[in-house]
Structures are given as C-alpha cells and as structure tokens.
Amino acid sequence: MKKNNGSTxxxxxxxxSLYSAAALEAAPLLLGQTLVRRTEDGEIRCRIVETESYGGQEDKGSHAFGGRRTARTETMFHAGGKAYVYLIYGMYHCVNVVTGPENDPQAVLIRAVEPLTSRDADRMRLYRGKLPAGKPSNLSNGPGKLCRALRIDKSLNGCRLDRIGGPLYLEQGESAAGLPIMQSPRINIPYAEEYAGKPWRFYIEGNPYVSVVDKQAVPFLYK
Known part of the structure; x- marks a missing residue:
C-alpha cells in the first residue's frame, strides 16, 4: 500500500461511526484527517486543521435552526457522510461534513486545511489564482479560501465523502487523540444569540493554517 509522507x-x-456521530463529537475528531480533492490535474490532499460544529435544530447558528428544511439545507437532513456545500455573500463557497442520522440536521464546517506536500500546494495555488501578499498559509486558512484552492463549489453538494475515489472524499490521517486541540467560540455568528459563545470551534494548536487564534481558547479534553 502507498504511504503518505512515509508514515500514514x-x-x-x-x-x-464518525459520520453517524453528533456534529459536536465529530468536529474535533476530523482534525488531522485528510481531505482529498480529485481534479483533472490530479489529486490534492490536505490535512484538516480547523473545524466548527453546527449541531441540530436547536443551534441558532445553524442553517437548519428550528427544522428549517429548504432546497439549500436539504443535504443537512441526510444521513451522515455527505458534503454540504453552500454559497455565502454571493461569492464564497463553504464545505461541511454532514453527520448524524437522517432527519437530524448536523454538519461540521471545515474552516482550514494544510496541503500535505509541495505538489498539493502548487495545485491549490493554480486554482486560487493570484494570492494576497503575506504568509503562505493564506492559501487555505479560511473556509472560502480552501474551497477556491480545491475548486469546491455547489456542484459537489451532496457528494459522498465516505466513498474513496470520488471527486471529494475523506481518508484517515492522524489520530485526533494525539493532537494538541484547542476549542473556542465559532467565528462571525453574532446572530446565534446565546449559541454564539458556545465553544464549538476546534483547531490544532500551533498550526500556521488555522484561520484565527483565540487567546481565550482552552484545551479540548477527550472524555
């Protein structure tokens, strides 16, 4: 079997079990796992370094709050294992991992990824086009940025992430249990009222591709 960086x-x-879990349980476990995008130019592999949980009809930060079932949110109501892709501000796509059982709308937003090799980074730069000045991590240190870098759009909404070899899927990477994970409130959801402050964002401490480092973040403790 082929190896990734000689180890994985x-x-x-x-x-x-990860896809069938609640979003709040799955979100930290997705850190360190590998997101794979297959394109006409070849495969791109990235390490997931930041996630956010949007769990259930009671979450005021979720698109499906109150059981809102529309053409946009329909994929969230499917059984776990699919990609939920949507457009924000009319110009940026975001990709989520749907989790949980059918008719219980839960999803984990992938907020940031790190290319695993220089080849992966080169292909991502090709898709991003001209990058803003600054640190190399600007390539994919945010949900809209990573979707541009991986050429993810609404055509991939509903794609099966649990099927190896599809246009977009997940592979096992590092065990999240061995990673230094921090948790903090989610980003830019003031409308979520009392849910805005829930510590439902998770990221790998010290990783340069994390979009925002929260000085008030606390270590995530496995139960």
Missing amino acids: PLNRPLPH
Missing part, C-alpha cells in the same frame, strides 16, 4: 497509509476510509 493512503486509501483508508474514516470509520462509519
């Missing part, structure tokens, strides 16, 4: 086997799907 490729083509190992994530356990089904």
Whole structure:
C-alpha cells in the first residue's frame, strides 16, 4: 500500500461511526484527517486543521435552526457522510461534513486545511489564482479560501465523502487523540444569540493554517 509522507497509509476510509456521530463529537475528531480533492490535474490532499460544529435544530447558528428544511439545507437532513456545500455573500463557497442520522440536521464546517506536500500546494495555488501578499498559509486558512484552492463549489453538494475515489472524499490521517486541540467560540455568528459563545470551534494548536487564534481558547479534553 502507498504511504503518505512515509508514515500514514493512503486509501483508508474514516470509520462509519464518525459520520453517524453528533456534529459536536465529530468536529474535533476530523482534525488531522485528510481531505482529498480529485481534479483533472490530479489529486490534492490536505490535512484538516480547523473545524466548527453546527449541531441540530436547536443551534441558532445553524442553517437548519428550528427544522428549517429548504432546497439549500436539504443535504443537512441526510444521513451522515455527505458534503454540504453552500454559497455565502454571493461569492464564497463553504464545505461541511454532514453527520448524524437522517432527519437530524448536523454538519461540521471545515474552516482550514494544510496541503500535505509541495505538489498539493502548487495545485491549490493554480486554482486560487493570484494570492494576497503575506504568509503562505493564506492559501487555505479560511473556509472560502480552501474551497477556491480545491475548486469546491455547489456542484459537489451532496457528494459522498465516505466513498474513496470520488471527486471529494475523506481518508484517515492522524489520530485526533494525539493532537494538541484547542476549542473556542465559532467565528462571525453574532446572530446565534446565546449559541454564539458556545465553544464549538476546534483547531490544532500551533498550526500556521488555522484561520484565527483565540487567546481565550482552552484545551479540548477527550472524555
């Protein structure tokens, strides 16, 4: 079997239990896992370094709050394992991992990824076009940026992430249990009222591709 950076086997799907879990449980476990985008130019592999949980009909930060089931949110109501892709501000796409059972709308937003190799980074730069000046991590240190860098748009909404070899899927990477994970409130959801301050954002401490480092963040403790 091929190896990734000489250590992690490729083509190992994530356990089904992760997709069937609640979003709040799945969000930290997705850190360190590999997001794979297959394109006409070849595959791009990235390490997930930041996530946010949007869990259930009671979450005022969720598109499906109150059971809102529309053409936009329909994918959230499917059983876990699909990609939920939507457009914000009329110009940026965001990609989420749908989790939980059917008819219980839960999803984990992928906020930032890190290319695993220089080849992956080169292909991502090709898709991003001219990058803003600054640190190299500007390539994919935000949900809209990573979707541009991986050429993810609404055509991938509903794509099966649990099927190796599709246009967009997930592979096993590092175990989240061995990572230094921090948790803090989610970004830019003041409309969520009492849910705006819930510590439902998770990121790998010290990773340069994390979009925002919160000085008030606390270590995530595994139960």
